[in-house]
Amino acid sequence: EAQVTQNPRYLITVTGKKLTVTCSQNMNHEYMSWYRQDPGLGLRQIYYSMNVEVTDKGDVPEGYKVSRKEKRNFPLILESPSPNQTSLYFCASHRGGEQFFGPGTRLTVL
Amino acid sequence: SQQGEEDPQALSIQEGENATMNCSYKTSINNLQWYRQNSGRGLVHLILIRSNEREKHSGRLRVTLDTSKKSSSLLITASRAADTASYFCATRTSYDKVIFGPGTSLSVIP
Numbered sequence: 001e002a003q004v005t006q007n008p009r010y011l012i013t014v015t016g017k018k019l020t021v022t023c024s025q026n027m028n029h030e031y032m033s034w035y036r037q038d039p040g041l042g043l044r045q046i047y048y049s050m051n052v053e054v055t056d057k058g059d060v061p062e063g064y065k066v067s068r069k070e071k072r073n074f075p076l077i078l079e080s081p082s083p084n085q086t087s088l089y090f091c092a093s094h095r096g097g098e099q100f101f102g103p104g105t106r107l108t109v110l
Numbered sequence: 111s112q113q114g115e116e117d118p119q120a121l122s123i124q125e126g127e128n129a130t131m132n133c134s135y136k137t138s139i140n141n142l143q144w145y146r147q148n149s150g151r152g153l154v155h156l157i158l159i160r161s162n163e164r165e166k167h168s169g170r171l172r173v174t175l176d177t178s179k180k181s182s183s184l185l186i187t188a189s190r191a192a193d194t195a196s197y198f199c200a201t202r203t204s205y206d207k208v209i210f211g212p213g214t215s216l217s218v219i220p
Contacts, residue, residue, distance in 0.1 A: 023167070033208060042198060042212040044155070049205060058207060090152060097202075098143070101152040 002027045006091050006102035012082055015109050021076045021105050023060060023091030031094050032074040033058070036087040037104075043090065049074055081109040114162075115211050116199055122217040129186040131214040133199030134179075140202045142175055144184050147196045147213070156184075189218045 004025045013019055022072045025032065035043040035058075045058030049068040050100040063085055074093075078085060086109050093100040117132045133142070141160045145153040159166045159175045159182065166173045174187040186193055196213045201207065 003111050006112070011201055031206070035210070040212060043200075043210040045210075048207065056206075057207070090218065092153075097141070097158050098155040099145075099153075104150070106150075 002100065004091055004093055004100050004102035006089075006105050008105060009061075009103060010106050012108045012110065015082055016080050019078050019081060019107075021075065021089060021091075021107070023074045023102060024072050025074075025091075025093040025100070026072065027095070027100065028071065028095060029093035029095045030071070032068070033092045033098075033099070034064070034074070034076045035090045035092065036060065036085075036088060037085050046076070046089075076077075081107075083109050085109050111136075116197070118214060119152065119212070120217075121214045122219065123189055124179075125189060125191055125218055125220050127189055127194070129189050129216055129218070130198055131184045131199075131213055131216070133182045133184070133207070135182075135199075135201045135211075136180065137203055138159060138178075140204060140206075142173075142182050143200045143202070144171075144182075145198045145200060147198065149171040149195075188214075189216075191218050191220045194218045 007022045033048040034046040037043045047066040069106045086099045089105045092099040115134045141159045144156040147153045157173050159173050161208045170187045196211045196215050198213045200210045
């Protein structure tokens with residue numbers, strides 16, 4: 001089944017404790033993205049990657065890192081999380097058109 | 111910055127009525143997409159319209175695109191209670207960034 005998976009689905013952490021949210025897709029898509037969704041703001045793109053070893057900043061990249069060492073994986077790294085990064089995070093992939101979204105990761109930073 | 115802006119922010123209609131949502135954007139685009147999201151879950155792609163297209167249909171959905179006005183509309187005909195969700199437009203720019211609007215919350219009353 002074609003899908004995008006994210007882990008964990010829920011995470012509560014404390015300020016400053018490094019964390020990684022994994023994202024994996026099995027559709028051989030070149031393009032992958034990370035978004036955060038906050039009430040009233042819709043989805044905002046954090047980072048995107050056009051292909052392996054190619055990443056670009058989206059609209060809200062501050063406080064986040066990504067890597068794309070393999071086509072299928074696109075982890076999101078928060079080196080020192082802060083409370084303003086409490087949000088719902090989505091990973092997505094596509095190849096030129098329709099985006100396929102993961103189920104989301106709800107992150108709370110205390 | 112948010113490129114896509116949906117209008118209205120919230121819409122409540124009776125089952126069987128048509129629902130129209132509008133989206134405006136600011137820069138040139140390669141394509142525009144509409145997505146649906148059920149309460150906190152992943153987004154589901156509805157329809158994609160390319161910058162050289164003016165109208166597209168998919169089942170009960172009709173999307174129009176006016177690049178001169180930088181706007182798009184999504185029409186859902188003969189609405190059903192199951193159409194209750196948030197609807198987002200997303201534009202893909204020439205730099206391959208994807209920008210989502212804040213969404214329209216649609217309630218269809220049985």
